[in-house]
Amino acid sequence: MTIQQAQEAAPADGARTTNRPAGRRSKGWTRTQSVLRGVVLGIGAVAFLFPFYYMVIGSLQKKPDQTLAGLIPDPTNLTLDNFAAVNSRISLLSGLLNSGLFTGGVLLCTLVFGVLVGYALAVLEWRGRGATFAIVLLVQVIPFQLLQIPLYVLVARNYGLADNVLGMILPFAINSTAVILFRQYFLQVPRELFEAARIDGARELRLLWSVAIPLVRPALVTGVLLTFIGPWNEFLWPFLITKQADRQPLAVSLANYITSVASSTANPFGAVTAGALVLAVPVVVLFIVFQRYFVSSDLGSGVKG
Amino acid sequence: MTLRQAPATAVASPAAPTPVERIDRQNPNDRLRHRILGRNPLGLLFSTPYLVFVLAVFASPIVYAVWIAFHDFYFAAPGATTSYPFVGFANFVYAFTNAQVIQSFGNVGIFLLINVPLTVVLSLLLAAALNRVIHLRVFLRISFYVPYITASVALVGVWLFLFGGDGLVNSTLGPLAPNPSWLVNQSLAMPVIAIYVTWKQLGFYILLYLAALQNVPKELYEQASTDGAGALRQFWSVTVPGVRPATLLVLLVSTVTGANLFTEPYLLTGGGPNGASNTPVYLMYQLGVEQGLPDVASAIGIVLVIGVLIIAWLQNRFAGGRD
Numbered sequence: 121m122t123i124q125q126a127q128e129a130a131p132a133d134g135a136r137t138t139n140r141p142a143g144r145r146s147k148g149w150t151r152t153q154s155v156l157r158g159v160v161l162g163i164g165a166v167a168f169l170f171p172f173y174y175m176v177i178g179s180l181q182k183k184p185d186q187t188l189a190g191l192i193p194d195p196t197n198l199t200l201d202n203f204a205a206v207n208s209r210i211s212l213l214s215g216l217l218n219s220g221l222f223t224g225g226v227l228l229c230t231l232v233f234g235v236l237v238g239y240a241l242a243v244l245e246w247r248g249r250g251a252t253f254a255i256v257l258l259v260q261v262i263p264f265q266l267l268q269i270p271l272y273v274l275v276a277r278n279y280g281l282a283d284n285v286l287g288m289i290l291p292f293a294i295n296s297t298a299v300i301l302f303r304q305y306f307l308q309v310p311r312e313l314f315e316a317a318r319i320d321g322a323r324e325l326r327l328l329w330s331v332a333i334p335l336v337r338p339a340l341v342t343g344v345l346l347t348f349i350g351p352w353n354e355f356l357w358p359f360l361i362t363k364q365a366d367r368q369p370l371a372v373s374l375a376n377y378i379t380s381v382a383s384s385t386a387n388p389f390g391a392v393t394a395g396a397l398v399l400a401v402p403v404v405v406l407f408i409v410f411q412r413y414f415v416s417s418d419l420g421s422g423v424k425g
Numbered sequence: 426m427t428l429r430q431a432p433a434t435a436v437a438s439p440a441a442p443t444p445v446e447r448i449d450r451q452n453p454n455d456r457l458r459h460r461i462l463g464r465n466p467l468g469l470l471f472s473t474p475y476l477v478f479v480l481a482v483f484a485s486p487i488v489y490a491v492w493i494a495f496h497d498f499y500f501a502a503p504g505a506t507t508s509y510p511f512v513g514f515a516n517f518v519y520a521f522t523n524a525q526v527i528q529s530f531g532n533v534g535i536f537l538l539i540n541v542p543l544t545v546v547l548s549l550l551l552a553a554a555l556n557r558v559i560h561l562r563v564f565l566r567i568s569f570y571v572p573y574i575t576a577s578v579a580l581v582g583v584w585l586f587l588f589g590g591d592g593l594v595n596s597t598l599g600p601l602a603p604n605p606s607w608l609v610n611q612s613l614a615m616p617v618i619a620i621y622v623t624w625k626q627l628g629f630y631i632l633l634y635l636a637a638l639q640n641v642p643k644e645l646y647e648q649a650s651t652d653g654a655g656a657l658r659q660f661w662s663v664t665v666p667g668v669r670p671a672t673l674l675v676l677l678v679s680t681v682t683g684a685n686l687f688t689e690p691y692l693l694t695g696g697g698p699n700g701a702s703n704t705p706v707y708l709m710y711q712l713g714v715e716q717g718l719p720d721v722a723s724a725i726g727i728v729l730v731i732g733v734l735i736i737a738w739l740q741n742r743f744a745g746g747r748d
Contacts (some may be wrong), residue, residue: 135628153656157554157557157558158558160550160554161551161554161558161565163623164554164565164568164569165564165565165568165569165626166700168568168571168572168624168627168628169568169571171455171572171580171583171584171587172432172571172575172583174583174586174587174593175579175582175583177587178583184488184594186586186589186591186593186595186596187593187596187597188593188596190593191593203500229582232474233474233478234473234475235473235610236473236475237471237472237474237476238470239471240465240467240468240469240471240472241468241472243465244463244464244465244467244468245463245465246464246465246466246467246468246469246714247462247463247466247469248460248463248468248469248472249459249463249468252476254477255476255479259479259483260604262483262487262687263681263684263730263733265684265705265706265709265726266486266487266490266726266727266729266730267482267483267486267487267490267711268709268710268713268726269493269713269719269722269723269726270485270486270489270490270723271482271486271494272713272714272719273489273493273500273719274485274486274489274613277500287642290481290482293478293482294475294478294479294482309609315612321520324465324467329737333682342634346647349574352576353574353575353576353577353578354574355577355578355687356687356706357689357690360710360714367607368479371578371579372578373580374579374582375691375692377689378578378581378585378692379580379691379692379695389586391583391585392582392585392586393583393586395579395582396578396582396583396592397579399576399578399579399619400576400579400580402573403574403575403576404571404574404575407536407567407570407571407574408567411563411566411567414570414574414632
């Protein structure tokens with residue numbers, strides 16, 4: 121099997137179009153059905169997208185218009201001042217920077233640790249492999265609400281990592297869903313490839329770096345995408361351990377703006393939606409660009425474990 | 426878990442020994458090492474960072490959580506000598522004789538009763554419809570998933586104004602608007618949060634169902650159609666049983682997510698009015714971090730997790746089937 125074939129064997133897109141035969145139903149009924157389906161999907165799409173549209177409209181309004189008429193952009197009522205208004209109270213740039221550091225750190229740890237253990241679980245044979253895989257599955261069912269208090273005590277109080285990006289990253293440094301995803305993909309690489317490279321005298325780390333990783337690139341992109349939305353959107357944990365405004369990721373500082381500052385400003389609607397837009401745009405853009413890697417089969421297997 | 430059998434080395438001809446054989450012949454110490462550590466002891470080394478983190482951020486905090494819950498634990502100034510006496514179930518008694526705590530568990534119950542069935546029905550319907558669509562597939566996929574991938578803080582910011590006193594919803598409803606308004610209404614606050622979370626998470630569950638729908642054998646639909654079953658009948662007797670494992674997963678994940686509820690009540694309602702939308706995790710924050718009672722908060726966390734486990738077990742028992 122060539123490398124190319126192996127790549128094709130890896131599921132690049134789990135959502136295949138499946139056209140099921142319409143059977144012996146009358147044409148009229150089939151048409152009614154597809155119209156009905158279109159209506160359901162259309163209502164769904166509007167319901168899902170509308171708040172995003174409202175976010176954009178709201179962030180651009182000079183004077184907040186929270187009536188139905190306000191949904192149509194009024195050229196005389198447009199402004200970018202809302203971004204400046206929210207930026208004057210919480211620094212959007214430092215928020216984005218902290219979110220980026222937090223997310224970047226988590227991504228790096230998830231990829232390095234996850235690929236190493238995923239490879240070991242899928243390709244290598246060593247004592248303790250079964251037990252380690254059992255641990256990977258077990259960790260997934262541990263709910264964060266149980267860990268929240270002891271982690272807060274340990275990280276913020278005992279280790280003194282409050283208001284520190286390391287403290288933020290620590291509980292998210294390993295991601296068992298990503299481990300399972302990587303393992304799944306490494307299992308699909310034909311074993312002969314590894315055996316052949318070993319006979320050529322390749323060391324294990326080199327094998328991983330120059331044979332295995334290039335073969336599972338789609339899994340890495342999926343892993344990055346899935347991991348990215350976690351820390352970027354995470355609220356509870358960074359909220360618990362960052363109290364200093366200049367150390368907070370954007371999700372936390374925007375939440376603080378919503379709960380304590382917004383009501384005392386001239387246009388809270390505009391300012392909050394402007395902040396929300398800044399927080400939402402990076403992930404949405406990333407998602408649209410890489411959406412074909414956001415695959416159902418991987419996610420399903422990851423969660424099912 | 427059984428270890429995989431050593432792979433048949435198809436590449437190596439009988440004349441050329443595999444690397445393993447070569448090493449085994451070279452040195453008896455290596456053979457012993459292989460027997461104890463396995464063929465590739467590097468695997469353990471590769472897994473060490475992961476295992477260390479599991480120990481540091483999962484295993485030890487869990488043990489610590491249980492320990493805290495059974496001791497009189499408090500935050501001390503750094504360097505101060507402290508003793509945390511064992512108090513048995515006192516923290517649990519303190520927590521569950523408190524009306525607020527009881528109320529918060531009831532609120533999660535209300536939340537789950539609205540959120541879980543709505544999630545299962547809507548995500549299966551939308552996934553089944555999306556599965557058969559040919560045009561605009563990518564657009565629909567993206568639009569269904571965006572709420573899921575966007576930060577809850579950002580979306581709550583919009584919903585806050587949509588459902589605010591003079592927000593879009595009320596100004597559209599006019600005289601039909603509820604009084605007091607949605608988020609400050611004792612009986613509407615929790616349902617609005619439940620609907621928000623359903624909407625926000627639906628994309629993820631649609632994704633799960635889409636994957637499951639690929640595994641329903643097409644022949645079943647053909648057979649049903651030959652037997653004269655209409656679309657509704659097919660959906661009910663082929664699709665619904667066919668995706669049952671996914672349904673169980675959706676039930677489990679949405680229950681766990683619901684029990685974890687914090688961000689939405691914190692930002693949308695502040696847990697109010699009068700605690701009508703407070704949740705156990707929000708209370709754990711208030712008690713454990715704000716009021717310096719981490720021992721009581723830990724006790725609440727343990728009861729919450731046990732409750733979730735019981736619900737998950739029941740769901741598995743009654744929705745999982747016995748096949």
